[in-house]
Amino acid sequence: MPSVSTQITFIVVGYAVLVALLALVVALRKQERPGWLDQLAWMLEALLVVRALAGLGALGDGPPSTSTYVGYLIASVCVLPIAMQSIKDDRAVWSSAVIAVAAVAVGVVAVRLEMTA
Amino acid sequence: MTDIPRSGPHKVLLAFYALFTVAAGARALVQLTTQYDEAPVAYWLSLAAAVTYALGWYAIREASAGRTAFASVMLWVELAGVLTVGTLSLVEPDWFPDASVWSDFGIGYGFVPAVLPIAGLLWLRHQKRGPKPI
Numbered sequence: 001m002p003s004v005s006t007q008i009t010f011i012v013v014g015y016a017v018l019v020a021l022l023a024l025v026v027a028l029r030k031q032e033r034p035g036w037l038d039q040l041a042w043m044l045e046a047l048l049v050v051r052a053l054a055g056l057g058a059l060g061d062g063p064p065s066t067s068t069y070v071g072y073l074i075a076s077v078c079v080l081p082i083a084m085q086s087i088k089d090d091r092a093v094w095s096s097a098v099i100a101v102a103a104v105a106v107g108v109v110a111v112r113l114e115m116t117a
Numbered sequence: 118m119t120d121i122p123r124s125g126p127h128k129v130l131l132a133f134y135a136l137f138t139v140a141a142g143a144r145a146l147v148q149l150t151t152q153y154d155e156a157p158v159a160y161w162l163s164l165a166a167a168v169t170y171a172l173g174w175y176a177i178r179e180a181s182a183g184r185t186a187f188a189s190v191m192l193w194v195e196l197a198g199v200l201t202v203g204t205l206s207l208v209e210p211d212w213f214p215d216a217s218v219w220s221d222f223g224i225g226y227g228f229v230p231a232v233l234p235i236a237g238l239l240w241l242r243h244q245k246r247g248p249k250p251i
Contacts, residue, residue, distance in 0.1 A: 067151065071143050083132055092124035101132045 005054040005117070009110050012047050016107030019044050023100035033091045033099075038084070041099050045080040048106060052077050055113065069116045076109045126240050127181040133233055134174035140226070141218045142167035148215070156215035162202055166218040166230070169195050177237060180244055188241050196234035199223060203231065 002010075019040050026037060052073045059070075083102035087095035145163035153160065172191050180188035203222035206213045213220055223230030 067147055071147065075139065075143070079136070082135070086132065087128060090124045090128065094124055094126055094128050097126075097129045098132045101129060101136070105136050 003058070005051065005058055006114060008047070008051045008054055009114050012044070012051050012110045013107050015044055015047060016103045016110065020100045020103035020107065023096045023103060027093055027096040027100065030093050031096075032093070033087070033096045037096060037099060041080055041084060041103070044103060044106065045077070048076050048080065048110075051110065051113070055117070058117075066116060069113065072109050072113045072116060076106055076113065079106050079109070125181065127177055127244075130177050130233075130237055130240060131174060131181075133229070134170050134177060137218075137226075137230070137233070138167055138170040138174060141170060144218065152215075156213060156217075159213045159215050159217035159220065162217040162219065166198065166202075169198055173234075173237065177240075180241055185241060185245050188237070192234050192237045192241060196238070199230050199234060 019037075022040065023037055026033065055069070055073045080102050083098055087098050141163055145160055145167055148155075148160040149157075149164065169191075173188075173195055176188035176191040179185075199219050199222060202217060202219035206217065206220040216225055218226070219230055222228060
């Protein structure tokens with residue numbers, strides 16, 4: 001049975017892939033960015049916060065923390081808010097692609113988290 | 118800075134460049150401070166890559182507002198950097214006991230480092246022809 005944080009990571013990665021694919025579909029169909037895509041992105045952010053809290057909680061009793069691991073934890077929760085800020089007033093086609101990039105990025109960060117944990 | 122167009126492909130490029138500035142910079146700083154002796158050349162090159170991405174981010178931001186001069190230089194510098202470091206890492210593996218960001222043309226990052234400057238230059242060419250936002 002994998003640890004709780006590992007299980008959350010599986011969910012995060014799967015959900016990040018889903019958000020990235022949907023964002024890509026929206027962008028490729030040249031639609032304006034729909035509101036539900038923003039909500040999906042913020043849901044992903046919420047999952048990442050849960051993952052980060054689980055990661056921080058495990059720091060106390062787990063193996064000695066590495067600066068890399070903590071760096072990935074911080075990065076994982078910062079990427080999406082910054083990306084969303086950069087497209088705040090922009091609902092045009094390319095703004096969905098920004099969400100796709102950010103979702104892939106946090107997915108990769110989540111995978112790296114497991115590798116460095 | 119009010120004349121920066123709100124939307125367009127540059128938003129995606131800017132996202133990539135910001136991401137890679139942080140990714141390469143954090144990696145270089147961690148490796149330079151914790152394991153400097155293992156592969157100093159590779160780690161310094163990673164830091165150089167991070168600086169290149171930061172400058173590239175600024176260059177694309179400027180170019181999106183019509184000031185393309187800096188990007189015309191910076192994106193070529195970046196492409197030259199990726200190609201040089203990528204080739205050296207294959208030809209002279211002894212110089213790279215540990216990987217750098219641009220090792221093997223950015224294989225550790227899904228070759229995005231090799232694609233980014235090319236995508237940037239293509240966008241820049243389009244941008245120079247007609248500076249209208251898409």
